[in-house]
Amino acid sequence: MHPAPSIIVFTTLSGLGFGLMAFLGLGLPGSTGWVALAFYVIAYALACGGLVASAFHLGHPERALRAFSQWRSSWLSREAWLAVLTLLVVGIFAAGRVFWGQLWQPLGWLGAALALATVYSTSMIYASLAAIPRWHGPLTPLHFLSLSLAGGALLAGQVGAALPLLALAAGVQLVVWMQGDGALARSGTTMASATGLQGGAVRAFEPPHTGTNYLLREMVHIVGRKHAARLRVLTLILGFGLPMVLLVLPFNHWLGLLAVLTHVLGIFASRWLFFAQAEHVVGLYYGKR
Amino acid sequence: MTQLPTTTTRKLGLVIDLDTCVGCHACVISCKGWNTENYGAPLADEDAYGANPVGSFLNRVHSFEVTPADDAPPSLVHFPKSCLHCDNAPCVTVCPTGASYKRVEDGIVLVNESACIGCGLCAWACPYGARELDPREKVMKKCTLCVDRIYNENLPEEDRVPACVRTCPAGARHFGDLGDSESAVSQLVAQRGGFDLMPEMGTQPVNKYLPPRPKDQLQETDILAPFLAPVTDTSQGFLGWLDRALSALPGAKE
Amino acid sequence: MNQPKIDTSPKVSDEVRKTTCYMCACRCGINVHMKAGKIAYIEGNRDHPVNKGVLCAKGSAGIMQVNAPSRLRAPLKRVGPRGAGQFEEISWDEALQIATSWLAPLRETAPEKLAFFTGRDQSQSFTGWWAQQFGTPNFAAHGGFCSVNMAAAGIYTMGGAFWEFGQPDWDHSKLFVIFGVAEDHDSNPIKMGIGKLKARGARVVGVNPIRTGYNAVADDWYGITPGTDGLLILSLVHLLLKAGRVDLDYLARWTNAPVLVNCTAGHADYGMLLRDSEGREMVIDRTTGQPAPFTQKGLRPDLAASHQQDGITYRPVFHLMAERYLDDSYAPEAVAEKTGISASRIRALAAEIARVAFDEAITLDQPWTDFRGETHAKMVGRPVSFHAMRGISAHSNGFQTARALHMLQILLGTVETPGGFRFKPPYPKPATAHPKPHCGVTPGAPLDGPHLGYVQGPEDLCLRPDGSPARIDKAYTWENPMSAHGLMHMVISNAHAGDPYKIDTLFMYMANMSWNSSMNSGGVMQMLTDTDENGDYVIPRIIYSDAYSSEMVAYADLILPDTTYLERHDCISLLDRPICEADAAADAIRWPVVTPDRDVRGFQSVLLDLGHRLGLPGMVAPDGSPAYRDYADYIVNHQRKPGIGPLAGWRTGGDGRGAPNPDQLQNYIDNGGFWLAHVPAEASYFKPWNADYQNWAVGMGFYDSPQPYLFQLYVEPLRKFQRAAEGHGPHQPPDHLRQRIAETLDPLPIWYPPFSDAQVDTDAFPIHALTQRPMAMYHSWGSQNAWLRQIHGMNPLYLPTNLWQSHGFGAGDWARVTSPHGEITVPVAHMGALNPNTIWTWNAIGKRRGAWALDEKAPEATQGFLLNHLIHELLPPKGDGLRWANSDPVTGQAAWFDLRVQIEKTTPPAHSLPAHPTQGAPVPQGPRDVAWKVGQ
């Protein structure tokens, strides 16, 4: 799939933002006042920034409100609702923390649950697509949630939680790649099933058009995949390895910030790979993956 | 509406004969022409005379080569592809706005362009590449099954078929109700072993494809050998045979 | 669920205007839907005899052609150097004055100094008439480089060939064998026909090195080695004869198989046919054992009997055929290696042909009467049909190969019988019923007759008294005596060389001669711009009519911009290249469904205007005013013979023959743009011999009297040229051509290797290189079409698996391809379903930078390419001091497909090579985006 910057930014940032909200909702850290405000501003900036970025992906952002209408079947609709609900609930909770020093914990728990549900529904947008075998399955929500939680813990300064969550996310990431690399092959969808042609090996001969088209631009992204191996290493080092090393070093705010930054960079790389490496089965019709 | 109807009254769709399609792209262009002038926004072409032209099309003709395992020659199959109007259409259920829907009366999957936000999710969900975002209007485009032709009272009755079907010079495209087992298209599917594309996707396409007939079967010289039994081996060779044969012709008087 | 309400009955258009498509020479009927006075949508006309409602991609994309940004806008005068594409827009008056000032002196002094050649236009009977009135012998259309082999072989053999001459009996055929066709002119009818066969489950066999399109849907594919079809066909003939699987009754009655041939070697008429005093061919009547003219009532022609007369031995043609083709050199085993088809597959095909022809014969309950007066209760058919085109004809052995195929059909008795091949009126028409070529020039007066025709012997050649060619293209000379369509591909090089003489003005219409239409395109560009020692252009003046900014425009001094096909009157005439069906005579018109928004004029109207200014007979009324207001006026009022005009329908007094009818065009428009007259049922088959057909044809004005004739398995005119080459007769060929004429102008079909194979080192150049027509593109015009160019925006060179692997090619690689003449560097792609010695690409996708209102970086220019740079109109020198033409020795047909190359992998250049510099153009580049809905 085409690794559109808007979507990479959206999934990365909103994942972090909602992850952070989840921790904040759990009362971790238990800050109030200005400190709490700083945390919530960061969380909202990330979550909303991500959502705004995603609007750039739309052909008609002015009609974006329509996207709330199909919550019965569409994960994108559900995500929209959940995101708004999360922002509202966490907002009230945050107001308590920041302005009145109150801890309305049940509301916090609800907010945390909603934040994770948002991340889950984001992931389900992708996981529900059978046409993209690499995404299709329970690993995708696990992947999104584990990244969101690890990032959230990191941002929330929860070193104790962040270390195991980062390790877990790294592990999930590895499994995602390993599974993903064989997903198209395992899906049972082949050029033969795509065309129904029998009696021999099927090969794409001439494409329907000599130039490109929307499908090829959007779903078949061969160029980027060349750098996949290097980006995977980069993801592991920046996204998980370095932050973990930095966390086990004696605590220092600058190191913490550095850990967050490298993590975010790593997750950008991970997301880029998430899209660039995902093969849409339509590529089979073009003899491309 | 993004929920799919549990059943549709009819299942209108296309049956495409891969044994007959010569790959002429006539259906592609008549579709482009009709749908530019009719349903929804015109199908645009970006960089139309430039280095990288990209237009939206609702129907495209691929071609594939099939190489048998034995040393029979490879064959080539021209392969038109447009929306299959799936019964279990994932493009519909993913749509967040309800712009994509499947019609209850005939099963046609359509995009309501004025509700479409151009998120592209439906195109991602379609395994067949049947949807293309228009490069200028930024709304999702797909085969409408010529919904504005097939019921159009401004057209003569015989023209109330999709533009691509009407134009196909080889007669490789058939249109009808695949929900009615008595219909001509259903009969054709039954006779010729029509099949679904990517059945494993569970999309339950309405459109069916007829397989190419087996190729290069004209090898059985032993069966055909009697048709070439030489006459020249008989007495006086060819001319002797000729004389006898001429005498045997009706009307020949000796 | 609440679905949106949609309008399922929108208004389709304000009005439908029915006219004729022009995107190719198939000439389908179209319904042009108009909205707000503009063209909104084009679909096929269901009532039209050619396409019956269907339409191909090009036809449907016509709207983008009419709106193409490359359309020329006004007459142009060259201001920069030739080839630079710098022009000044001028008025029509000025343009016509310039043309008149150039041409009038030529007509008065040396009319041959005007060479007027037209491309694939559809008004040859008109342009030819104009050229005849001007008085130049130098006129032809593009047929000489296109498929004259097919046409001439068909006319000489059976009075018509495939395509516009006839068609398979799609409704009855059970086995269809198609040789060397990618698309053909009969684009839609062939597809419709194949569709019909497929729907019935009839077998289709494709003989073609490449398995795409028709060959892809063929049930059986014979991936033949290029240039060897003649061998395959003669091997089929061998097997069928050997098995006695030929239609003796048919051969005896309707062909010259029983006609007696002088077989006494050394006699002056050795090899000539025995004729009576009236010139009728003689056969032995099996009833009497005596010779009799073939027309005799109650005749039983004998295929077996020999005859002695005046000490001369006469044997029937059929003897000679048996003698030749029963020879083991035509056995499948003997031809398998050369053709690349195994002996067993050749046998299988022959056996299947025999089975279907004779065991599945069909009978129609339709009585008919033959020209000898005999009545037949039924029509018996052999349901095997054939079709062939340039894959056979664009080789230097193409004439004889096409002859061989016609002989095969005739042996089977499948021509003009149910299930076989059927002529379309006004065919059949034997070679003898066509005019002969004329080249008699008188300054200030018309030519002595029509330019093109069918020679009957050396006496009919177009030679000047000193024996030199009378025509600039050297048509009808000993080099290519039967060049029935002229040799357009030789005009520029001959004019440049001043051989046989220099010309002054080259006037071309609708032919992209500086690019895809020429062999050796780079060389042609050079010839067009070359100057002499005084700095003058070697070809002094070039006038060109095009509708678009093509590559050729840049090379003209004066441009007469044409309208597009929906903006003008045209007529598709029975006098020309008609659109008839086997069951009906038909003709059609085009009419302006929109008016041009530019200062352009229909070329035919411009020619009439020019003709008037030049004072050409027939174009000036007695009072000195123009005889015809415009082409529309000509179409209605011109008469070739009394009662016969360009259009046959709605003449005053009836169809076919009759006085001009002032309402004729409106009658056509009211009828959907065409006219149709059905062939009576009793006349529908056996047309050359069917008395009812012959009478009907006379009534329609096709001939003035019934013209029954025999199919010419043995073509006597060929023998006459052979005799001359052997030293007989007053007309003698130059010595260097004797051997070739004797060998190749054989009166019975033969096969010989394509000339290039003999003159090229086939070890160094082992690979055959071909082009194919893409179904969705028409030569160079398609690239200016925003829709079509997305389908074919570039053209890879397709390589078979063995070459792909042995050279280590992979996706995205490029190759350098070299021929004895040139070199190109191009992108490659892999194809398995391909003859292992063949590579190919789509024709005419490659464009020169700057042309067609395309971006300089258009893929057509950066990745597209032409094979033409590798092909030369002359063969490589073979050391005899002569340069032999890369053409068929009988007809002069350009041997495009004889090309031999070698290939090597190379690093991809930035641009396909050769990369000619960007050309200037009289139109700006097209708009960036296109999206419109008419009426909104």
Ligand SMILES: Nc1nc2c(c(=O)[nH]1)N[C@H]1C(S)=C(S)[C@@H](COP(=O)(O)OP(=O)(O)OC[C@H]3O[C@@H](n4cnc5c(=O)[nH]c(N)nc54)[C@H](O)[C@@H]3O)O[C@H]1N2
């Ligand atoms: N390598 C290779 N080369 C080939 C062939 C091949 O098989 N292989 N085939 C050969 C054959 S058979 C042919 S027929 C030629 C065809 O070659 P051309 O006859 O040159 O065909 P086009 O490129 O279409 O060029 C015709 C010209 O007509 C112009 N035109 C189009 N419409 C109109 C109109 O309405 N009025 C006027 N006045 N002009 C118009 C176009 O703009 C174009 O410049 O190519 C030959 N060249």
Ligand SMILES: Nc1nc2c(c(=O)[nH]1)N[C@H]1C(S)=C(S)[C@@H](COP(=O)(O)OP(=O)(O)OC[C@H]3O[C@@H](n4cnc5c(=O)[nH]c(N)nc54)[C@H](O)[C@@H]3O)O[C@H]1N2
């Ligand atoms: N869409 C479209 N239609 C057209 C045209 C166009 O440009 N586009 N051009 C028109 C014109 S001007 C013409 S002349 C006709 C030509 O129509 P076609 O005769 O179909 O011409 P080509 O496309 O040149 O195809 C020649 C075919 O012969 C095959 N071939 C080559 N050599 C051999 C051989 O030795 N033996 C055999 N058996 N096959 C061989 C090639 O593989 C190819 O399939 O098409 C007309 N129709």
Ligand code: SF4
């Ligand atoms: S129009 Fe018919 S034959 Fe041509 S590509 Fe389409 S389906 Fe195939």
Ligand code: SF4
């Ligand atoms: S083919 Fe694709 S777009 Fe059409 S209904 Fe099926 S899934 Fe949807």
Ligand code: SF4
């Ligand atoms: S692009 Fe339009 S139709 Fe497709 S899912 Fe998005 S809103 Fe629905």
Ligand code: SF4
């Ligand atoms: S049914 Fe209509 S919209 Fe669909 S592919 Fe055919 S022409 Fe296009």
Ligand code: SF4
């Ligand atoms: S075959 Fe196509 S381009 Fe040619 S006349 Fe017919 S519709 Fe037009």
Ligand SMILES: [Mo]
């Ligand atoms: Mo041609």
